[in-house]
Amino acid sequence: xxxxxALLLVLLTLVCCVSCGKKEEEEENPVAxxxxxxxxENVRKAMSYAIDRASLAxxxxxxxxxxxxxxxxxxxxNPVTGQDFRDEQGAIVAYDLAKAQEAYNAACEELGKxxxxxxxxxxxxEGDSVIKAAEQIAYYLEEVGFEVTLVAxxxxxxxxxxxxxxxxxALTRWGPDYGDPQTYMDLYISYNKSNNAGRYNSAEYDKxxxxxxxxxxxxxxxxxxxxxxxxxxxxxxxxxxxxxxxxAMIIRPTISGIQFHSAAVDNYRHIVGQDNVTLIxxxxxxxxxxxxxxxxxxxxxxxxxxxxxxxxxxxxxxxxDLAESYETNADGTEYTFKIRxxxxxxxxxxxxxxxxxxxxxxxxxDRIMSEELASDYSWWISDVxxxxxxxxxxxxTFKVTLEKPNxxxxxxxxxxxxxxxxxxxxxxxxxxxxxxxETMLYCGPYILKSWTPxxxxxxxxxxxxxxxxxxxAAGTAKKIVFRVLEDTxxxxxxxxxxxxxxxxxxxxxxxxxKDKEGFVNRLQGYLFYLSININHYDE
Amino acid sequence: xxxxxxxxxxxxxxxxxxxxxxxxILMDLMPGTPFNDEKLTQAQKDLLFxxxxxxxxxxxxxxxxxxxxxxxxxxxxxxxNKNFAVSGMVKDRLGxxxxxxAMAMTIGTIAGLLLGILAALNHNSWIDNxxxxxxVFGVSIPSYVCALLLCYFIAYRLNWLPILYNVExxxxxxxxxxxxxxxxxxxxxxxxxxxxxxxxxxxxxxxLVESKxxxxxxxxxxxxxxxxxxxxxxxxxxxxxxxxxxxxxxxKIFGIPGIGRLMITAIQENxxxxxxxxxxxxxxxxxxxxxxxxxxxxxxxxxxRIAKEED
Numbered sequence: 001x002x003x004x005x006a007l008l009l010v011l012l013t014l015v016c017c018v019s020c021g022k023k024e025e026e027e028e029n030p031v032a033x034x035x036x037x038x039x040x041e042n043v044r045k046a047m048s049y050a051i052d053r054a055s056l057a058x059x060x061x062x063x064x065x066x067x068x069x070x071x072x073x074x075x076x077x078n079p080v081t082g083q084d085f086r087d088e089q090g091a092i093v094a095y096d097l098a099k100a101q102e103a104y105n106a107a108c109e110e111l112g113k114x115x116x117x118x119x120x121x122x123x124x125x126e127g128d129s130v131i132k133a134a135e136q137i138a139y140y141l142e143e144v145g146f147e148v149t150l151v152a153x154x155x156x157x158x159x160x161x162x163x164x165x166x167x168x169x170a171l172t173r174w175g176p177d178y179g180d181p182q183t184y185m186d187l188y189i190s191y192n193k194s195n196n197a198g199r200y201n202s203a204e205y206d207k208x209x210x211x212x213x214x215x216x217x218x219x220x221x222x223x224x225x226x227x228x229x230x231x232x233x234x235x236x237x238x239x240x241x242x243x244x245x246x247x248a249m250i251i252r253p254t255i256s257g258i259q260f261h262s263a264a265v266d267n268y269r270h271i272v273g274q275d276n277v278t279l280i281x282x283x284x285x286x287x288x289x290x291x292x293x294x295x296x297x298x299x300x301x302x303x304x305x306x307x308x309x310x311x312x313x314x315x316x317x318x319x320x321d322l323a324e325s326y327e328t329n330a331d332g333t334e335y336t337f338k339i340r341x342x343x344x345x346x347x348x349x350x351x352x353x354x355x356x357x358x359x360x361x362x363x364x365x366d367r368i369m370s371e372e373l374a375s376d377y378s379w380w381i382s383d384v385x386x387x388x389x390x391x392x393x394x395x396x397t398f399k400v401t402l403e404k405p406n407x408x409x410x411x412x413x414x415x416x417x418x419x420x421x422x423x424x425x426x427x428x429x430x431x432x433x434x435x436x437x438e439t440m441l442y443c444g445p446y447i448l449k450s451w452t453p454x455x456x457x458x459x460x461x462x463x464x465x466x467x468x469x470x471x472x473a474a475g476t477a478k479k480i481v482f483r484v485l486e487d488t489x490x491x492x493x494x495x496x497x498x499x500x501x502x503x504x505x506x507x508x509x510x511x512x513x514k515d516k517e518g519f520v521n522r523l524q525g526y527l528f529y530l531s532i533n534i535n536h537y538d539e
Numbered sequence: 540x541x542x543x544x545x546x547x548x549x550x551x552x553x554x555x556x557x558x559x560x561x562x563x564i565l566m567d568l569m570p571g572t573p574f575n576d577e578k579l580t581q582a583q584k585d586l587l588f589x590x591x592x593x594x595x596x597x598x599x600x601x602x603x604x605x606x607x608x609x610x611x612x613x614x615x616x617x618x619x620n621k622n623f624a625v626s627g628m629v630k631d632r633l634g635x636x637x638x639x640x641a642m643a644m645t646i647g648t649i650a651g652l653l654l655g656i657l658a659a660l661n662h663n664s665w666i667d668n669x670x671x672x673x674x675v676f677g678v679s680i681p682s683y684v685c686a687l688l689l690c691y692f693i694a695y696r697l698n699w700l701p702i703l704y705n706v707e708x709x710x711x712x713x714x715x716x717x718x719x720x721x722x723x724x725x726x727x728x729x730x731x732x733x734x735x736x737x738x739x740x741x742x743x744x745x746x747l748v749e750s751k752x753x754x755x756x757x758x759x760x761x762x763x764x765x766x767x768x769x770x771x772x773x774x775x776x777x778x779x780x781x782x783x784x785x786x787x788x789x790x791k792i793f794g795i796p797g798i799g800r801l802m803i804t805a806i807q808e809n810x811x812x813x814x815x816x817x818x819x820x821x822x823x824x825x826x827x828x829x830x831x832x833x834x835x836x837x838x839x840x841x842x843x844r845i846a847k848e849e850d
Contacts, residue, residue, distance in 0.1 A: 125807050153570075154570075154571070154807055155575075155807070156570075156571035156572070156573075156575040156807070156808065156809045157570040157571040157575075159571065159575035159576065159577060160570055160571035160572065160575045161570075163575065172577075174577065177578075193581065194579070194580040194581055195577065284619075284620070285620075286618070286619070286620060286621055287620070287621040287622070292621060292622075294576065294578055294579075371586070374583060374586040374587060374590060376576070376578055376579055376583060377578075431622075435622070435623060452706060452796065453620050453623070453628065453631070453796065454632065454796030454800070454801065455704075455706060455794070455796040456706075483703070483794065484794065484796070485703065485794040486791045486794075487791050487792045487793075487794070489687060489690075489792070490687075490690055490702055490703060490792050490793065490794070493690060493691065493694070493695040493702050494702050494703055496695065497694075497695060497698070497702060499702070499703070
């Protein structure tokens with residue numbers, strides 16, 4: 001008994017120590033003392049001009065490129081001319097040490113300080129490139145005179161600190177959800193408390209973005225976005241874009257047809273060249289339920305086994321998929337889709353369960369929008385597709401009414417959040433739905449055969465899928481296996497040994513394998529930028 | 540002896556309960572939440588908090604958790620495999636980690652004891668020096684370096700064994716990870732065995748045994764080894780737990796879906812239920828192993844058994 005009491009006491013003391021330790025930590029501010037310096041425009045200007053983005057991107061050595069604005073390359077193209085947003089706008093950030101120095105000196109004078117201190121927050125588990133970039137940014141800022149302290153935190157904690165405004169400057173990123181400038185522009189509207197962590201507040205910017213989103217004229221919308229980006233980045237220095245992420249990998253030269261999209265889900269549905277293809281993924285599927293998933297890995301898997309009304313081709317343009325044909329009214333606010341007669345639901349053994357109906361789309365959109373599901377992507381239907389009403393006219397006719405014309409509507413139907421569901425199957429499965437290959441139904445070109453969490457997931461070609469018969473001659477992959485593997489060194493050995501067909505490269509491996517056949521330096525949609533805490537201290 | 544064991548078991552149970560409470564409090568103090576995600580709005584975060592009952596006070600959640608745990612329900616994962624039962628996740632991965640760990644421990648114990656005994660019997664000879672060199676080498680080289688060397692030479696160059704873990708041939712594909720993991724325990728056990736054995740061999744009672752004319756091998760097995768093993772078992776307990784609960788690095792290199800990796804990911808993702816379950820399993824195994832070691836003492840060493848009975 002004595003021993004037990006002693007043990008209890010020791011543990012209680014431990015608990016007390018831990019809680020006290022925590023309090024002390026809270027008092028230790030992740031914010032440098034000069035809380036108001038970021039309201040000074042010259043401080044932000046100095047930061048923007050101080051960073052040598054080209055050298056930084058080059059040193060990351062993974063296909064990353066210097067940012068020229070907040071909108072990444074290959075995100076969206078002009079609805080009239082087809083020109084890329086980035087090319088049309090040109091570079092609106094620059095590296096100019098003299099200007100940076102001048103702005104820094106002016107800021108010091110205006111603030112009455114000899115030296116300006118910044119705490120630079122970044123995530124330690126967000127990839128090597130983030131750590132490298134943070135260190136280099138600190139170096140560039142110190143070049144003009146800033147005193148920089150690096151604050152390294154786990155990603156979740158970084159986001160939590162940004163949520164509460166307990167930071168100065170943070171290296172953060174945004175992955176676009178769809179191929180339109182709006183996916184970035186929405187983030188910095190003054191009343192977007194979820195994403196505008198620094199509380200950048202500009203009436204001019206708000207107005208431009210609101211007008212762009214309200215107009216029905218595509219080219220007016222486009223030009224408003226061009227102006228808005230300039231206000232945010234070039235006029236106000238509200239954020240400081242740094243680099244657009246790349247990704248170096250090797251793909252076995254015998255296979256082709258993997259379609260990378262920088263602003264949409266990568267498409268693995270058309271791989272040809274080998275019967276069995278084994279791909280490496282460094283993260284596992286988080287959730288098979290595509291109405292719940294939020295991560296890229298899950299989305300890639302989901303677009304293999306489920307289809308929507310459209311899909312994206314290699315160039316990122318939409319083509320009809322489960323929809324056989326569609327009609328739209330004169331002002332583009334009503335769309336009527338005819339669903340293919342041969343679109344079916346299959347179980348994991350490839351057995352037909354029943355046909356895909358218009359009601360399946362209605363059920364899907366109702367379910368994702370329901371509060372009960374608390375889906376993270378419910379806004380896809382309401383804010384991206386701009387859908388107001390959706391009905392099943394008859395078994396195979398699905399009709400959608402939009403709030404206003406939407407140029408990206410057809411392309412955004414290719415995203416898993418807009419895919420159909422089989423409601424009676426979901427109800428039947430209850431809590432078990434989407435936890436294994438057996439408790440899921442499929443309507444895509446591949447069928448999930450098995451999923452061993454943390455290890456691998458395997459797909460088999462759905463031979464009944466309408467486009468697969470066309471591909472038979474071309475040699476579509478019969479089996480696609482995704483193997484979860486984080487270590488890039490063993491992955492490279494496994495690739496060399498011929499056991500896997502793709503390998504993601506990091507660090508020195510990129511230089512060593514640059515000339516290898518099958519080496520790809522893909523550009524991703526992620527744009528890394530410095531979020532500056534301008535107004536979030538006061539709340 | 541029975542009373543002693545009963546007492547130890549009760550203390551162990553109480554310790555586990557306290558550990559669970561501490562874990563809960565620590566989780567609560569951890570910065571961030573499982574739902575810190577740039578794509579989630581505050582309203583959605585609140586909904587998720589309410590959905591999983593995380594808006595309730597720590598103690599309420601603790602009692603609820605204990606109640607569910609008695610039913611074998613460890614909650615669901617919030618971030619790693621959303622809505623998956625944690626008990627299933629832990630069970631699947633623990634099995635693999637235990638398999639690798641047990642293999643590594645077997646290799647480590649046999650190799651370590653052999654090296655240690657060999658060194659002690661040939662004290663101050665070149666064999667002793669060689670064994671010591673191997674031990675120092677084993678202690679100082681991290682397991683992931685060994686793992687990569689083994690991968691490169693044995694699997695990639697010579698193609699004798701598979702590089703990655705393969706569900707279809709678990710035994711063959713777990714040999715390399717087990718060997719890589721066993722390097723450090725081998726070295727530790729060898730060093731410990733050697734020094735203990737040298738001590739025992741120089742003790743008075745062994746001199747007595749020797750002078751009584753007991754044959755060499757009989758003396759070594761019956762007297763020297765038996766006395767050497769007691770302290771060696773003490774160090775083996777924690778080593779065993781360490782191996783059984785998985786090594787995050789080795790699992791990462793060989794692509795093994797084990798519990799070590801799961802725990803690290805859970806901590807990074809703030810996946811409370813998974814972290815608590817993994818840490819709890821770790822504690823449970825540690826306590827059970829220590830209990831087992833304690834009981835084993837009594838079996839090996841009559842002095843301890845008698846002392847405990849008198850206590």
